[in-house]
Amino acid sequence: MxxxxxxxxxxxxxxxxxxxxxxxxxxxxxxxxxxxxxxxxxxxxxxxxxxxxxxxxxxxxxxxxxxxxxxxxxxxxxxxxxxxxxxxxxxxxxxxxxxxxxxxxxxxxxxxxxxxxxxxxxxxxxxxxxxxxxxxxxxxxxxxxxxxxxxxxxxxxxxxxxxxxxxxxxxxxxxxxxxxxxxxxxxxxxxxxxxxxxxxxxxxxxxxxxxxxxxxxxxxxxxxxxxxxxxxxxxxxxxxxxxxxxxxxxxxxxxxxxxxxxxxxxxxxxxxVPERQGRAAARATLSSPTALVSRLATGSTVGWMAGAFFTGALSTSLGSVVNEIGAENPAVADLLKALSAEADLEQAVVVVFFTMVGLLAACAGVQTVARARQEEAHGTAEPVLATPVQRVRWLADFVVIGFIAIVLTCAAAYLGAWVGAAGRENGADLTSDAFVAAWGQAVAASVFLALTALIFTIAPRWTIPLGWTLVTTAILFGLYGPLLGLPEWVTNLSPFTVAPIPSGSEVDLRGMWWLLLVTGAGAAASLTLMQRRELASAG
Incomplete structure (x- = not known):
């Protein structure tokens, strides 16, 4: 005992x-x-x-x-x-x-x-x-x-x-x-x-x-x-x-x-389950540390893209159904408009579903940077850094591949939205709305990528728990805040909530500039601090 x-x-x-x-x-x-x-x-x-x-x-x-x-x-x-x-x-x-x-x-x-x-x-x-x-x-x-x-x-x-x-x-x-x-x-x-x-x-x-x-x-x-x-x-x-x-x-x-x-x-x-046997010699495409990071992140990125494609398809295919329901039940229309800040109901549906796409994209980015922490904790980063690869370049590869994962996830959602809107009378308008919502959520998701990289350089042992906590908290505030009646200033703390969205025939940039500022500052600070940080073992 x-x-x-x-x-x-x-x-x-x-x-x-x-x-x-x-x-x-x-x-x-x-x-x-x-x-x-x-x-x-x-x-x-x-x-x-x-x-x-x-x-x-x-x-x-x-x-x-x-x-x-x-x-x-x-x-x-x-x-x-x-x-x-x-x-x-x-x-x-x-x-x-x-x-x-x-x-x-x-x-x-x-x-x-x-x-x-x-x-x-x-x-x-x-x-x-x-x-x-x-x-x-x-x-x-x-x-x-x-x-x-x-x-x-x-x-x-x-x-x-x-x-x-x-x-x-x-x-x-x-x-x-x-x-x-x-x-x-x-x-x-x-x-x-x-x-x-x-x-x-x-x-x-x-x-x-x-x-x-x-x-x-x-x-x-x-x-x-x-x-x-x-x-x-x-x-x-x-x-x-x-x-x-x-x-x-x-x-x-x-x-x-x-x-x-x-x-x-x-x-x-x-x-x-036996470990898959590796090749005796690596392909030429794995001749750089960037290619290695890309290989490590490929499986998870494909998974997030599949979920985003499905979500994007729902965003445009369900619009007409929800529009009919909203006409019969104003409370539903009001809720969707509160979640999206949009007056047009079908446009609001696209915005709400693409908020979920933003969540998936943020997960793709955070998971990629979290993999850097796993490589460090497991000791597999040391052989890479023992070569002429510098620590800043090593972390930058994870940040860049994480950003590419975010873009690909949002692109998959846009492709799904295009498929869902095929054959609709207003299909062109819906796909245009989906394009705006997709790149807007890519901007929001990039905030979590940069902040997770910053946590990795400041408090490496907290990279994984704090990175995922940030994403979870933001989606609770952003997607469920209006549903739960939270104050507007609380829901606006979520990057997903203030990301650019379509508004009629225009684009409402909302909090794009501060999102870009936080992303740029976080990424720059993480790479700068990485120059002086030693490897941190698992703890």
């Missing part, structure tokens, strides 16, 4: 700030949601009207939860539950990989395994650590609902559901750490499972069966293939079903057990 408590204490010391940010942010989202929905959708009639709109356009369910009635608390859960589970899932996934495959890669696990703790106790400590983190998150989410005067049973169920959802993805990441050879591969696998299961639940809800009064949705069988679907079907503050959350606990137990079983049959440093 002393070995377990010692390792658990070591994990808590390493993670206290990151866990504070994730858990505090999740509780903050619940608190803001509880207060904002009461003021923004104060009457049951307004909430019922919005739910009827959702039933008329089920695609909205790809980005929201499962409608369970127009009651105030049930409506809050409809808006927030997928995102509460998602934040718990991200927190749990990164925690699991960091203390398993990450420690194994850095050599830390080998040192611990040489003691009486062996190889199993550190993994058990990680499991206990993750359980405690999710338990605290669930308690604080429940407290947020109780503080807003919500009924006790629904509040505790909402918190329990968020915690159980996080535990499921803790198990996913533990298993991914056994399957993949690197922490990068384990994190990528865990995140892709998270994203795919999120959309499976959304599609399952979208093809479900609405109730006669258009306030409830009975999800299809597809939803039951996803932990997000299990969490949403608890229907907190409506039916208050506890058993779907127990499916999350059961999945966690199975996945964690499988991870422990696989760890027992593999060698330290090995993986279940």
């Amino acid at each position: 002393s070995r377990l408590t010692t390792l658990l204490g070591q994990r808590l010391r390493r993670d206290w700030l990151q866990l504070t940010l994730w858990i505090g942010g999740t509780m903050g989202l619940a608190l803001v949601g509880v207060s904002a929905v009461a003021s923004t959708y104060g009457t049951e009639q307004e909430r019922a009207a919005l739910l009827a709109t959702v039933m008329a356009n089920p695609v909205i369910l790809l980005f929201r939860g499962l409608p369970s009635g127009p009651g105030e608390q049930a409506f809050i859960v409809f808006l927030l539950m997928p995102f509460l589970v998602m934040m718990a899932a991200f927190m749990s996934s990164f925690l699991a990989v960091r203390h398993t495959r990450g420690d194994e890669e850095s050599g830390r696990l080998e040192l611990v395994a040489a003691t009486t703790a062996g190889r199993t106790v550190p993994t058990i400590a990680t499991i206990v650590h993750g359980v405690l983190a999710n338990l605290l998150l669930g308690l604080l989410v429940a407290a947020a609902f109780l503080t807003g005067g919500s009924p006790a049973e629904g509040s505790w169920l909402a918190g329990f559901t968020a915690a159980c959802g996080g535990l499921t993805y803790l198990g996913v990441a533990l298993l991914a750490a056994q399957l993949m050879r690197t922490s990068r591969g384990a994190n990528s696998l865990a995140v892709w499972v998270l994203v795919v299961t999120y959309f499976i639940a959304g599609i399952g809800n979208a093809v479900g069966t609405p109730s006669d009064d258009l306030t409830h949705m009975e999800s299809s069988w597809l939803t039951w293939l996803s932990p997000f679907g299990w969490a949403e079907n608890t229907r907190a503050f409506d039916e208050n079903l506890w058993w779907p959350a127990l499916l999350c606990l059961g999945a966690f137990a199975v996945l964690a057990g499988a991870a422990l079983a696989l760890q027992a049959v593999r060698d330290l440093g090995a993986s279940i």
